[in-house]
Amino acid sequence: VESSRVKRSLPPEVQYACLYWIQHFHKSGAQLRDDDQVHRFLQEHLLHWLEALGWMQKVSEGIYAVASLESIIAVS
Numbered sequence: 285v286e287s288s289r290v291k292r293s294l295p296p297e298v299q300y301a302c303l304y305w306i307q308h309f310h311k312s313g314a315q316l317r318d319d320d321q322v323h324r325f326l327q328e329h330l331l332h333w334l335e336a337l338g339w340m341q342k343v344s345e346g347i348y349a350v351a352s353l354e355s356i357i358a359v360s
Contacts (some may be wrong), residue, residue: 285339294336304334306349308345315358 309322313322316322337346 290339294339298336299340302333302340303342303345306352310352310356315356316353317358326350 290299334343334346337343
């Protein structure tokens, strides 16, 4: 996808959010739980998010970010 199309479709603030939301979540100190907001987001929008990262040529960063979520799963 041409970079001009990416910029039109994904403004800088959306690109930033796509790249860094998991890092901000980590820094918040929150833990993942079944059916929480992050869990529901991933169930409903994982493919959309990965597509956006693909347009940005950042899919590998997304894969690493998802893998990092394992460290903050709340065990009940």
